[in-house]
Amino acid sequence: MPENSFTNSPNSAEAPRRRLPNLFVLRLLVVAVVVGAFMRFFGVNIGSLGQGLAYSLVGVAVFITFRILRFPDLTVDGAFPIGGAVCAMLIVSGTSAELTLFVAFMVGALTGLITALITLFFRVEGLLASIIVITGAYTVTLRVMEARSNVPLLGERTILTPYQAPVRAWLVENFGRGMRRQSNNLVEIVVFALVVIVVLLFLTWFMHTELGLVLRAAGTNSQAVRAFGVNHHLMIILALMLANGLAGLSGSLAVQQLGFADVSLGFGIIVRGLAALLVGEVLLRPRSIGQQILSAAIGMVIFDVSRAWVFAALSLPTTDIRLVSALVVLSALAAPNLIDRWQEWRKKRRRSDA
Amino acid sequence: MLSLEHVSVTFHEGTPNEVRALQDLNLHVRAGDFITVIGANGAGKSTLFNVVAGVVPVDSGKIILNGRDVTNQPEYRRSLHIGRVFQNPILGTCPGLTIREHLSLAALRGKRLGLGSGVKHSNAAWFYELVKSVNLGLETRLDTDIALLSGGQRQAITLTMATMMKPKLLMLDEHTAALDPNAGAQVLELTVKLAEEYGLTVIMITHSMQQAIGVGNRLIMMNRGRVLFDVSGLERETMRYHDLIERFRSLQTGDELSDRTLMS
Ligand SMILES: Nc1ncnc2c1ncn2[C@@H]1O[C@H](COP(=O)(O)OP(=O)(O)OP(=O)(O)O)[C@@H](O)[C@H]1O
Ligand SMILES: [Mg+2]
Numbered sequence: 001m002p003e004n005s006f007t008n009s010p011n012s013a014e015a016p017r018r019r020l021p022n023l024f025v026l027r028l029l030v031v032a033v034v035v036g037a038f039m040r041f042f043g044v045n046i047g048s049l050g051q052g053l054a055y056s057l058v059g060v061a062v063f064i065t066f067r068i069l070r071f072p073d074l075t076v077d078g079a080f081p082i083g084g085a086v087c088a089m090l091i092v093s094g095t096s097a098e099l100t101l102f103v104a105f106m107v108g109a110l111t112g113l114i115t116a117l118i119t120l121f122f123r124v125e126g127l128l129a130s131i132i133v134i135t136g137a138y139t140v141t142l143r144v145m146e147a148r149s150n151v152p153l154l155g156e157r158t159i160l161t162p163y164q165a166p167v168r169a170w171l172v173e174n175f176g177r178g179m180r181r182q183s184n185n186l187v188e189i190v191v192f193a194l195v196v197i198v199v200l201l202f203l204t205w206f207m208h209t210e211l212g213l214v215l216r217a218a219g220t221n222s223q224a225v226r227a228f229g230v231n232h233h234l235m236i237i238l239a240l241m242l243a244n245g246l247a248g249l250s251g252s253l254a255v256q257q258l259g260f261a262d263v264s265l266g267f268g269i270i271v272r273g274l275a276a277l278l279v280g281e282v283l284l285r286p287r288s289i290g291q292q293i294l295s296a297a298i299g300m301v302i303f304d305v306s307r308a309w310v311f312a313a314l315s316l317p318t319t320d321i322r323l324v325s326a327l328v329v330l331s332a333l334a335a336p337n338l339i340d341r342w343q344e345w346r347k348k349r350r351r352s353d354a
Numbered sequence: 355m356l357s358l359e360h361v362s363v364t365f366h367e368g369t370p371n372e373v374r375a376l377q378d379l380n381l382h383v384r385a386g387d388f389i390t391v392i393g394a395n396g397a398g399k400s401t402l403f404n405v406v407a408g409v410v411p412v413d414s415g416k417i418i419l420n421g422r423d424v425t426n427q428p429e430y431r432r433s434l435h436i437g438r439v440f441q442n443p444i445l446g447t448c449p450g451l452t453i454r455e456h457l458s459l460a461a462l463r464g465k466r467l468g469l470g471s472g473v474k475h476s477n478a479a480w481f482y483e484l485v486k487s488v489n490l491g492l493e494t495r496l497d498t499d500i501a502l503l504s505g506g507q508r509q510a511i512t513l514t515m516a517t518m519m520k521p522k523l524l525m526l527d528e529h530t531a532a533l534d535p536n537a538g539a540q541v542l543e544l545t546v547k548l549a550e551e552y553g554l555t556v557i558m559i560t561h562s563m564q565q566a567i568g569v570g571n572r573l574i575m576m577n578r579g580r581v582l583f584d585v586s587g588l589e590r591e592t593m594r595y596h597d598l599i600e601r602f603r604s605l606q607t608g609d610e611l612s613d614r615t616l617m618s
Contacts, residue, residue, distance in 0.1 A: 206469075210462055213451075213472030217459055220448040227407075227446070228515075229433040229463045 024291050027284050031298070035305055048308035050188030052301030054257045056196055057250035058269055059276030059296035060203065064243040066277065067292070069219040073240060074130040074270045075115045076247035078137030079108035081266035083248025085144040088151040088261030097159040101195070101252055108248020111137055112240035120233050134266075141263050151261045158256040159195075163187045188257055195253065196297060199246070204290040215239055216289065247273075268325065275329040276300035282336055303328065355555055356383040356406065356523060361415030363401055363579075375401040377579040379415070383523075388549055388556045388570035392563065392602070398579040399559045403525050408432045420522055434464045437516030437554075439509065441528040446512035449501035453492060453511055456500055457481045460515035484514055488544060506537030510544060517548045524549065526558040530565075542569065563598050575602065 039046065058076055065073035083104035090100045111133060118129040145151050167187050171179040206212045218225040218235035225232050247269070255261045280299025286292040307328050310316075316324065363376040375398045383389065393399050404410040406417060408429035417425045424432055440446050447456060458473045458481075486493040488510050492503075500508060509529055516524060526545065530538035546569060549556050560566050566573055572586035573593070583601070585593065 208472055209469045210465075210467045210472045211469060213455060213458060214462065214467055217448040217451055217455075220450050221445070224446055224448055225459075226430045227433050227438050228459055229430055230467070231428070231430045 022287075024284060024286060028298075031283055031302070035302060038309070039305060042309055042313065044305060044309045044312060045185070046182060046189070047185045048304045049301060050185055050192055050257060051254075051308075052304035053189060053192035053196055054253040055250055055269075055272065055304065056276070056297035056300040057199060057246040057253070058273040059280065059300040060200070060293055061243040061246040061250070062270065062273030062277050063292060063296035064239055064246070066274070067219075068216055069236065069239040069243075071219075071236065071240070072127045072130075073112075073115060073243065074127065075112055075133050075137075075240065075244050076273055077266045077268070077270050078130075078134040078141075079111040079244035079247040079266075080251040080254075080269045081141045081261075081263060082111055082137055082144065083108045083251030084255035084261045084265050085141045085151070085251075085263070086248075087252030088153055088255050089144055089146075091153060091156050091158060091256075092151065097157055097161075097256065101159070101249055104252035105245040105249040108251070109241040109245035111248070112242070112244030113237060115244070116237040116240040120236065137266075138263065141266075145261060145263065149263045153256065153259050153261075158259075160184070160187050160191055160256060163191065192253055192257070199249070200293055200297060203293050207289045207293070211238070268322065271329050272300070272303065272325065275332045276303050278332045278336065279303050282332075303332070355385040355420055357381070357416075357418040358402075358406070359416045359418070361405060361417065362413050363398075363405060363410060364413055367413075375579050376405065376412075379580060381574075381581060381584075383555060383557065385555055386553060387572055389558065389572045389574055390566040390570045391557060391559045391574045391576060392561070392566045392598075393576035393582075394602075397576040399576055400527055401579075402576070403438070403527050403557070403559070406432075406523075406525065407436055407438060435522040437519075437521035437524045439512050439516050439524075439526045439529040441531050443505040443508040443512065443532055446515075447500045447508050450499060452497045452499055453485065453503075454481060454496040456511060456515055457484065457496075457518070460518055463519045484518055485511075488514060490540075504537070506533045506541060509533060509537075509541050513541065513544060513548065517552060517554065520552045520554070522555060524554045524556045526556065528559050528561060531561065545569075563595055563602075567593055567595060567598060 038044070039049075058080065061076050061079075065071050065076075086107045087097075087100040087104045090103060091097055095103075114136075115126070115130045115133045118124050118132060119126050122129075124132070142149070164184055164187050168180060168183040171183050171186070207216060214225060214228075214230050215235050215238060217228075218230065218232045219239070222232040225235070251265065254265065276299035277296050278299065279302050280286070280295030280297070281292075283302065284291070284295040284298065286295040307324060310324050310328060311321070358379055358381045361376055361379045362374070365371075365373040365375055373396075379398075379402070381402075391399050391402070401410060405412055406419075408424070408427060408431075412425060415425075416423060419432065419435060438446075448459075451459075454473055458477065461474075461477055462472075481496060482493050485496065490507060490510055492498075492507060492511070500511065503511070509532075513526075513529065529545070530541050533541060542565065545556070545558070548554065556570070558565075558570065567590070571590070572584070573590050574584050575582045
């Protein structure tokens with residue numbers, strides 16, 4: 001038997017890794033405490049937490065397309081407002097608000113399906129295919145909203161309204177009138193958190209099923225997956241539908257939080273999703289698939305909180321929101337890169353010192 | 355069990371870059387054959403595999419697998435009967451997934467995908483035995499990310515995945531070429547062992563003449579998209595390393611000469 005030459009290099013790379021305890025939960029707690037303290041200290045409105053939760057599924061959607069599928073899909077920019085518009089129209093027409101969440105998911109999934117079919121059948125590159133779909137989706141959104149650019153939900157029953165009055169009464173009774181202003185924000189946070197947790201649990205379960213396993217494999221190596229007898233086109237379709245379904249659902253949550261649907265709601269959503277993904281990855285360093293999904297969602301909450309803070313700290317007018325978003329995204333994108341370069345520079349200096 | 359009839363493949367047809375990768379190629383593989391394939395770079399060996407696997411469509415000709423015409427079947431459908439290992443260890447594995455998840459993927463070959471658990475507890479003992487029989491001590495590291503394994507380790511796992519569902523045909527494209535001599539020898543040993551154990555039909559491309567005569571029961575040399583010779587039985591048994599090199603050289607120069615005469 002020749003000397004076993006397989007067991008050399010990887011052991012050294014792996015040994016220290018395995019001995020590390022799982023720090024994910026610890027990081028999660030630290031981030032929660034820091035964000036909480038930060039919000040208290042700087043007086044950031046807790047409304048930004050609810051908003052972050054409403055948008056958090058976009059972070060997960062971007063995780064599915066960019067990380068799992070490794071497919072540069074921008075369709076969420078179209079799926080998000082369509083989901084919101086359909087939700088608003090249904091609520092105005094008297095449909096149960098809870099039901100509209102499912103419908104918004106389905107409509108978003110349909111948008112993703114169209115992008116998938118354009119790439120697969122016409123061999124249009126993913127980036128371009130999704131831009132085409134976003135462009136078309138704008139008109140569809142307008143049509144859904146009957147050619148209005150804005151549909152208000154004033155006085156309609158959303159998934160939040162049933163809890164608002166009782167919670168307000170309860171808060172005032174127990175904590176005094178000062179809590180009145182925060183009561184709607186608290187309802188938002190709790191209701192959205194519940195919806196998001198249910199969705200994240202479902203996704204984590206799904207990623208561990210046969211289909212989910214193949215889906216994850218298809219993203220990293222489509223050749224290997226075909227060699228196992230899997231039609232990887234179906235996996236692309238499935239992942240794009242799932243991701244954009246989540247974006248549609250997120251759109252419906254956002255609309256119910258804002259109290260109106262707007263045709264321009266989706267503009268730049270993809271950038272926010274990417275930022276959420278990066279923020280989550282940098283701060284939480286997730287490893288397992290469940291951790292990765294959770295990190296993308298939490299990344300969005302952190303992103304929204306920091307944006308709200310930038311806004312308040314510089315006392316900017318609301319019209320500046322896009323530029324502030326762009327800058328926060330830019331810093332989220334640039335930070336890991338800069339940190340890497342800085343470390344490299346330090347290493348080099350140490351070497352030249354020695 | 356596998357027949358290629360008058361198969362031709364031309365890349366970039368009608369352009370100055372035209373390559374006739376396979377030219378009217380005929381090949382009949384019997385069940386239980388272990389064929390080694392040699393030939394110069396660009397002879398069309400990988401293209402032969404790609405055509406059988408359905409990666410590259412044929413321009414003309416027929417491919418019959420187990421009595422069925424599969425010429426127009428998509429790659430993923432043919433994969434149900436064909437196990438493949440590539441030269442590059444990276445091509446056969448999915449970084450980010452563990453060894454156990456890879457074996458689970460392989461175990462799903464040919465099954466309807468559902469919402470059952472992807473990594474089944476009931477497979478644990480089977481996976482353990484499979485990886486243990488590879489003899490690399492990987493059975494204790496089933497939950498390691500495959501990206502952390504060396505090329506040889508990965509190739510051994512890929513080979514296990516390609517064979518564990520006992521495919522009708524196993525195709526190996528220089529699957530030991532990227533490995534150091536020790537690792538290469540071990541993977542080759544494993545290949546022979548698995549082929550015997552499962553009674554697989556194997557086609558193996560190699561650039562090592564030693565491997566080509568040392569393993570299997572039939573040897574094929576390809577050149578310019580054709581099968582130049584196809585030896586088995588006694589003729590192959592008595593073939594020596596130097597005979598093979600000699601024939602390899604003479605056939606090549608002969609070919610070049612005839613080409614030159616054609617050109618002038
Ligand atoms: N997808 C492709 N597109 C264009 N030309 C190709 C393609 N695949 C192979 N060829 C060409 O076909 C010819 C045969 O290539 P092939 O890869 O089958 O050779 P090979 O015998 O496997 O060589 P090697 O020993 O170097 O692996 C080469 O000239 C190659 O350039
Ligand atoms: Mg080749």
